[in-house]
Amino acid sequence: MASKPSIPKGTRDFSPTEVAKRQYIMQIIKSNFEKFGFQPIETPSFENSDTLMGKYGEEGDRLIFKILNSGDYLAKANVTHLESKDSTKLTSSISEKALRYDLTVPFARYVVQHQNDIEFPFKRYQIQPVWRADRPQKGRFREFFQCDADVVGSKSLWQEVELVQLYDTVFTALGLEGVIVKINNRKILSGIAEVIGASDKLIDFTVALDKLDKIGEDGVKKEMIEKGIDEAAIAKVQPLFNFTGTISEKIEKLSQLLAVSAEGMKGVEELRFICEKVMALGLSSAILDLDVTLARGLNYYTGAIFEVAPPKTVAMGSIGGGGRYDDLTGIFGLKNMSGVGISFGLDRIYLVVEELNLFPETVTASTKALFLNYNDATSFYAMKAIKELRASGIKVELYPDAVKMAKQFQHADKRAIPYAVIAAENEMEANLYSLKNLVTGEQVSLDLEGLKQRLL
Amino acid sequence: MASKPSIPKGTRDFSPTEVAKRQYIMQIIKSNFEKFGFQPIETPSFENSDTLMGKYGEEGDRLIFKILNSGDYLAKANVTHLESKDSTKLTSSISEKALRYDLTVPFARYVVQHQNDIEFPFKRYQIQPVWRADRPQKGRFREFFQCDADVVGSKSLWQEVELVQLYDTVFTALGLEGVIVKINNRKILSGIAEVIGASDKLIDFTVALDKLDKIGEDGVKKEMIEKGIDEAAIAKVQPLFNFTGTISEKIEKLSQLLAVSAEGMKGVEELRFICEKVMALGLSSAILDLDVTLARGLNYYTGAIFEVAPPKTVAMGSIGGGGRYDDLTGIFGLKNMSGVGISFGLDRIYLVVEELNLFPETVTASTKALFLNYNDATSFYAMKAIKELRASGIKVELYPDAVKMAKQFQHADKRAIPYAVIAAENEMEANLYSLKNLVTGEQVSLDLEGLKQRLL
Numbered sequence: 060m061a062s063k064p065s066i067p068k069g070t071r072d073f074s075p076t077e078v079a080k081r082q083y084i085m086q087i088i089k090s091n092f093e094k095f096g097f098q099p100i101e102t103p104s105f106e107n108s109d110t111l112m113g114k115y116g117e118e119g120d121r122l123i124f125k126i127l128n129s130g131d132y133l134a135k136a137n138v139t140h141l142e143s144k145d146s147t148k149l150t151s152s153i154s155e156k157a158l159r160y161d162l163t164v165p166f167a168r169y170v171v172q173h174q175n176d177i178e179f180p181f182k183r184y185q186i187q188p189v190w191r192a193d194r195p196q197k198g199r200f201r202e203f204f205q206c207d208a209d210v211v212g213s214k215s216l217w218q219e220v221e222l223v224q225l226y227d228t229v230f231t232a233l234g235l236e237g238v239i240v241k242i243n244n245r246k247i248l249s250g251i252a253e254v255i256g257a258s259d260k261l262i263d264f265t266v267a268l269d270k271l272d273k274i275g276e277d278g279v280k281k282e283m284i285e286k287g288i289d290e291a292a293i294a295k296v297q298p299l300f301n302f303t304g305t306i307s308e309k310i311e312k313l314s315q316l317l318a319v320s321a322e323g324m325k326g327v328e329e330l331r332f333i334c335e336k337v338m339a340l341g342l343s344s345a346i347l348d349l350d351v352t353l354a355r356g357l358n359y360y361t362g363a364i365f366e367v368a369p370p371k372t373v374a375m376g377s378i379g380g381g382g383r384y385d386d387l388t389g390i391f392g393l394k395n396m397s398g399v400g401i402s403f404g405l406d407r408i409y410l411v412v413e414e415l416n417l418f419p420e421t422v423t424a425s426t427k428a429l430f431l432n433y434n435d436a437t438s439f440y441a442m443k444a445i446k447e448l449r450a451s452g453i454k455v456e457l458y459p460d461a462v463k464m465a466k467q468f469q470h471a472d473k474r475a476i477p478y479a480v481i482a483a484e485n486e487m488e489a490n491l492y493s494l495k496n497l498v499t500g501e502q503v504s505l506d507l508e509g510l511k512q513r514l515l
Numbered sequence: 516m517a518s519k520p521s522i523p524k525g526t527r528d529f530s531p532t533e534v535a536k537r538q539y540i541m542q543i544i545k546s547n548f549e550k551f552g553f554q555p556i557e558t559p560s561f562e563n564s565d566t567l568m569g570k571y572g573e574e575g576d577r578l579i580f581k582i583l584n585s586g587d588y589l590a591k592a593n594v595t596h597l598e599s600k601d602s603t604k605l606t607s608s609i610s611e612k613a614l615r616y617d618l619t620v621p622f623a624r625y626v627v628q629h630q631n632d633i634e635f636p637f638k639r640y641q642i643q644p645v646w647r648a649d650r651p652q653k654g655r656f657r658e659f660f661q662c663d664a665d666v667v668g669s670k671s672l673w674q675e676v677e678l679v680q681l682y683d684t685v686f687t688a689l690g691l692e693g694v695i696v697k698i699n700n701r702k703i704l705s706g707i708a709e710v711i712g713a714s715d716k717l718i719d720f721t722v723a724l725d726k727l728d729k730i731g732e733d734g735v736k737k738e739m740i741e742k743g744i745d746e747a748a749i750a751k752v753q754p755l756f757n758f759t760g761t762i763s764e765k766i767e768k769l770s771q772l773l774a775v776s777a778e779g780m781k782g783v784e785e786l787r788f789i790c791e792k793v794m795a796l797g798l799s800s801a802i803l804d805l806d807v808t809l810a811r812g813l814n815y816y817t818g819a820i821f822e823v824a825p826p827k828t829v830a831m832g833s834i835g836g837g838g839r840y841d842d843l844t845g846i847f848g849l850k851n852m853s854g855v856g857i858s859f860g861l862d863r864i865y866l867v868v869e870e871l872n873l874f875p876e877t878v879t880a881s882t883k884a885l886f887l888n889y890n891d892a893t894s895f896y897a898m899k900a901i902k903e904l905r906a907s908g909i910k911v912e913l914y915p916d917a918v919k920m921a922k923q924f925q926h927a928d929k930r931a932i933p934y935a936v937i938a939a940e941n942e943m944e945a946n947l948y949s950l951k952n953l954v955t956g957e958q959v960s961l962d963l964e965g966l967k968q969r970l971l
Contacts, residue, residue: 064566064624064847067612070559072625074632075639078555094905096882096912099534103526103658104560104614104644105580110520124561127581127610129648133602141597146589154583156523158560168520169528176530178929180915183531188560192585202559215915217894224902340898391520426552438673442796446680449550456552459636459671473634 069193069201076423081204081409083422084233085186088206088403091229095221097184097208102165104188105156112157114164114390122192125154158190162207163387163400170211171391179212179396198406209400211388216329219363219383220336222401226367226379227345229403234417236344237370238378243353244330245360245382247313250323251299251351254316255292262354264288268299269352276300299351306334309349329362361385365401369411378407425454427514428478428494429471432458441482444492444507453514455480471497478514525649525657532879537660537865539878541642543688544662544859551681553640553664558621560644561612568613570620570846578648581610614646618663619843619856626667627847635668654832654862663837665856667844672785675819675839676792678857682823682835683801685859690873692800693826694834699809700786701816701838703769706779707755707807710772711748718810720744724755725808732756755807762790765805785818817841821857825867834863881910883970884934884950885927888914897938900948900963909970911936927953934970 066072073081089099105126112120128135132153140149159165162185170177186206193199208225210218223240230238248265252258263286267279274282279300283293298312310331317323330349337347345367353366362383369375381401388396412418428448430441441457448455456476458467471479481493481502492510495502505513522528529537545555561582568576584591588609596605615621618641626633642662649655664681666674679696686694704721708714719742723735730738735756739749754768766787773779786805793803801823809822818839825831837857844852868874884904886897897913904911912932914923927935937949937958948966951958961969 064628065563066559066566066624066628067561067563070561072559072629073557074629075554075556078557082555093881094908094910096910098531098881099538100531101529101534103522103528104646105523105526105658107521107523110522121585124585125583126614127583127606129577129580131602133600133605136600144589144592146587149589150583158582168522172520172522173528173530178926180926182912190560202561210915213915215888217888217898217913217915220898221913228905336895336898339895340902425549425554432671432673439792439795442673442676442792446796449684452550454550454552456638457673457677459666459669459673470634470636 067201069195069199071200071202075425079423079425080413080418081405083418084405084408084412085204085206087232088229088405089184089186091225091232092184092208094228095182095208095225097182100166100169100183100185101187102159102162102169102185105158106165106168108151108155108157110168111160111164112151115160119160123160124158124190124192125150126156126158128153128155159187160191161189162187162205162402163209164390166207166209167387168391170396171388171393174393180210181212182208182210184208198410200406204405206403206405207400208402209398211396211398214385214397216332216363217336218399219329219333220340222365222381222399223333223337223345223347224340224342226365226401227342230345230367231343233408233412235370235408235412235415237346238344239346239348239368239371241348241350241353241366241368242330242333243350243364244326245362245364246322246326247317247330247351248326248354250313250317250320250326251296253320253323254295255288257288257292260286260288265352265354271300271352302351306338306347306349309351310334313351326362333363355380355382359384363399369407370415373411373414375407375411375414378404378411380404426456426474426476427453428455428480429467429474429476430455430457430480430482431464431467432461433483434461437483437487440487441480444480444482444510447507448511448514451511451515453511455514468497480510523657525651525655527656527658531881535879535881536869536874537861539874540689540861540864540868541660541662544685544861545640545642547681547685547688548640548664550684551638551664551677553638553666556622556625556639556641557643558615558618558625558641561614562621562624564607564611564613566624567616567620568607571616575616579616580614580646580648581606582612582614584609584611615643616647617645618643618661618858619665620846622663622665623843624847626852627844627849630849636666637668638664638666640664654866656862660861662859662861663856664858665854667852667854670853672788672819673792674855675785675789676796678821678837678855679789679793679801679803680796680798682821682857683798686801686823687799689864689868691826691864691868691871693802694800695802695804695824695827697804697806697809697822697824698786698789699806699820700782701818701820702778702782703773703786703807704782704810706769706773706776706782707752709776709779710751711744713744713748716742716744721808721810727756727808758807762794762803762805765807766790769807782818789819811836811838815840819855825863826871829867829870831863831867831870834860834867836860879931882912882930882932883909884911884936885923885930885932886911886913886936886938887920887923888917889939890917893938893940893943896943897936900936900938900966903963904967904970907967907971909967911970924953936966 111123137152188202188204190202226240252261267282271279298316314327353364360382364382366377367379369378383399385397387398432438445455479495486492491504493502493504567579593608644658644660646658682696708717723738727735754772770783809820816838820838822833823835825834839855841853843854888894901911935951942948947960949958949960
C-alpha cells in the first residue's frame with residue numbers, strides 16, 4: 060500500500076490527550092449515575108436486524124449500518140430481489156445483523172429478554188458507542204458515544220425530580236455552571252393541540268412559537284396562519300405569546316389556558332409536582348426553565364420531556380435530553396412498563412468544556428519523570444528506582460535507548476514530562492538520583508526515598 | 516414481535532454485576548499501563564476494508580465482519596460477480612468498511628497516519644472491543660475486548676524487561692499470584708530450524724516438542740519422524756529433550772546448542788539480557804519461564820515472544836501474550852519502526868479471577884441505603900437528606916413509589932442494599948432518620964450528620 064492510510068468518513072481516531080479528556084467527562088457522568096443508584100449494563104455492538112429495524116422510522120432504518128452475512132451469503136440471497144437489483148429488499152436476505160443505532164432499543168430488548176432476572180424498578184446506565192450512516196458534518200459523526208440513564212418499572216414523578224438533579228450534579232461537577240434544563244410535558248402539548256383544535260398542526264405550531272424571540276409575535280402568527288392554523292385558534296392560546304415570569308407563574312398560566320383539556324391538566328399537574336420539588340430542593344448551578352415549545356421525540360415520549368442547553372455564553376445545540384415513555388418495552392411484548400430517562404451528549408459536552416477551558420490540567424498529565432538512559436549499567440540502576448516509584452503509584456519511565464542527551468531531553472519536552480531524573484555513573488556510585496525540574500531548570504540530588512517524596 | 520427477543524450468537528449482554536467485575540479488571544490494567552508510561556488511544560470500530568483485508572491471512576479475511584454499503588449498494592456491485600453469485604469476489608464491490616479484527620493493525624495504521632504528530636518512541640495502550648466471525652464456543656466470542664500495550668520506535672530490550680514487569684504488576688494487583696510468564700525468542704526458533712536443517716518443519720517440531728510432558732521423549736521423537744524430520748537432525752537438538760534447570764542453565768544449554776547459528780546466538784543474547792534483568796530486578800508474584808516450544812504468531816514476531824499461563828491450579832489456556840515485531844508499520848509504508856507489545860485476555864482473566872474467588876466484595880457494591888417511601892411529604896423530607904448524602908459521595912436512593920413496606924424491603928434485599936432509612940412522619944417531626952441494618956436488623960435513630968457519618 061503506497062498511499063497513506065485513512066479512516067472511514069465520519070469516524071475518528073482519538074489521541075492520548077483526547078482520550079484522557081473524554082474519559083474525564085465519562086468518569087464524572089459514570090460516578091454520578093452510580094451515586095444516584097443507576098447500575099451499568101452493556102449490550103452487544105450488533106443486534107439481530109429484526110430487533111432494530113422498524114423502530115426508528117423509515118429514515119432510521121436507512122441509517123442503520125447492516126453487517127453482511129459471513130461465508131457464501133449469496134447462496135441464501137432472495138433471487139427475485141437480486142435479479143431486480145433491489146438493494147433495499149435484498150438486504151434482509153444477505154444481512155441478519157446490524158450495528159446498534161442508539162442505546163434505548165437495545166435497553167428495551169435487554170429488559171424484556173432478562174425480565175425474570177431483573178429486580179424492578181430497574182435503574183440502569185449505559186455508556187457505549189452507537190453508529191449511524193448519517194451524512195457526516197461538523198459535530199455529527201457516524202460513530203459516537205451515548206451516555207444514558209433510565210429507570211423502568213415505576214411511574215413515580217420523583218424520578219423526574221432526580222433526573223433534573225442528576226443533570227445539575229454532573230454539569231456542576233464539570234464546572235459547567237449555568238446550563239439550562241428545559242422541561243415540558245407531552246400532555247401539555249396534547250392539551251395545546253386540543254385547545255387550538257388541530258393535533259396534526261402541533262409541530263408546525265411549536266416550531267413557529269419557538270421563533271418568538273427572533274421574528275416577534277406578528278411573525279410567528281403569520282407563520283402559523285400560513286401553516287393553516289386559523290386565527291381563532293391562535294387567539295385561544297394568546298397567553299403563550301407572552302409566556303414569561305417564574306415557573307410557578309407559567310404553570311398558573313398553563314393551568315388556565317388548558318382548563319378545558321383533561322390531558323393538558325394532567326400535564327400541568329405533573330409539571331407542577333416536578334418543578335415545585337426541584338426548586339424546593341434547590342439546584343447547585345443549573346437553571347430550570349419551563350419551555351412549552353420543547354417538543355422532542357413527539358411520537359415517543361408520553362410525559363415529561365427534558366432538554367439541556369449549554370450556558371448562554373456558548374453557541375451550541377442541546378447537550379442532553381430525555382423524557383418519560385410509557386410503553387417502550389411494548390415493542391418486544393412486555394406491556395405496562397413505564398420508563399423515564401436522560402442522555403448526555405458526550406461530543407458536544409466535550410466541545411463546550413473545551414471552549415470554556417474547563418478541563419483541569421491534571422486530566423492530561425501522564426508521565427511525571429523521565430529517567431535518562433546512559434548505558435545498560437546505569438539503566439539497571441535507574442530501573443531499580445523506577446520499580447519502587449511505580450509501586451508507589453508514580454508514573455515514571457526510562458528513556459529506552461542510550462542516545463544523545465539532547466534527544467532525550469527533547470523527548471521529555473515534547474511529551475510535556477515535567478521532570479528528568481539523572482542516574483548516571485556519579486549518581487550510581489553515590490546511590491543518589493539527580494532530579495531536574497524541566498520547567499525551572501532547578502536540579503537537586505536525592506536518595507530514593509527523597510525522590511519518591513518529591514514525585515508523589 | 517411475539518417471540519422473546521434475543522441477541523446474535525457469540526455476543527453477550529453484561530449485567531450490572533458483570534460490568535462491575537469487568538471494569539474492575541480493566542481499571543487495574545489501565546492504571547498500570549499508565550504507571551508504566553503508556554498513553555491511551557482509540558480507533559474507530561470500523562476501518563476501510565483495505566486497511567484490514569490481507570493482514571491476517573486467508574482465514575482471517577474470512578472472519579472479518581464486513582459492513583454493507585449504505586443506500587443503493589447494488590448499483591455499484593460488480594455485475595460479473597453478481598451474476599455468477601460469487602460471494603467472496605462480490606464483497607469488495609458492496610462493502611467498503613469492516614469491523615476491526617484486532618487492535619494491532621489499526622494501531623499500525625494509526626502510527627503511519629499520524630506519524631508527524633507522534634513523538635517516538637511511542638508507548639500506547641488501547642482497550643477496545645474487536646469482532647471475529649469465528650464459530651462461537653466456550654470462552655470464544657464474536658465480540659470481545661482486547662487490552663494491548665505496545666511501544667514503537669525503539670529496539671531497546673529494556674522494553675521487554677518492562678513488559679514482563681507489567682504482567683507481574685497487573686496480575687499481582689489482581690491477586691492472581693503465580694502466573695507463569697513464558698518467554699522465548701523467534702531467533703531461537705530460527706536457530707533451531709537451522710540446526711535441524713528444516714525451516715519448513717519448525718512448527719511441526721515445536722508442536723511435537725510441546726507434548727513432551729504428555730507423551731514422553733519417545734512419543735515426541737516418533738511424531739517428529741512421522742512429520743518428516745530425520746533422526747540425525749533430532750539428535751542434534753537432543754538437549755531440548757531434557758531442557759530443565761534454572762533459566763540461566765537453560766540459556767547456557769541453548770548457547771551451546773545454537774553455537775553454529777548466528778541468528779540463534781542473537782536470540783540467546785537477547786533472552787539472556789531480558790531474563791537477567793528481570794530476575795535481578797525481581798518479580799512480585801509471577802514466575803518467569805523460558806519455554807522453547809513457545810511459538811505464537813511465527814510469521815509476525817521477530818524477537819522476544821511472551822505468553823502468560825494462569826496459576827497451575829487453574830485449567831485454562833493463556834491469559835496474555837505478545838512479542839517483538841520489527842516491521843509492523845511496513846504494511847502501511849512506514850519502514851524501520853520496530854515495536855514490541857503485550858496483550859491481556861480480559862475474558863479469560865475474568866474467568867480465572869472468578870474461579871479463584873478473587874473479586875473483592877466491594878467491586879459489586881452499589882447502593883448503600885434505600886430510603887423507604889411513605890408519602891410525598893415524607894419523601895420530600897427524605898430527598899433533602901438524599902441530596903446531602905450524594906453530595907458527600909454516598910450512593911443512596913429513594914424507593915420511587917409509596918407501596919407496601921414489605922415490597923420495599925424486598926427490593927432492598929434483592930438488590931443486596933445493606934441499609935434501609937426510615938424517614939416517616941415521626942422521624943420527620945423530630946428531624947431524625949432511622950437507619951436499619953438489613954443484615955443484623957439493628958436500628959438506630961440519627962440526625963442527618965450522624966446518618967452521613969454512618970454511611971460514609
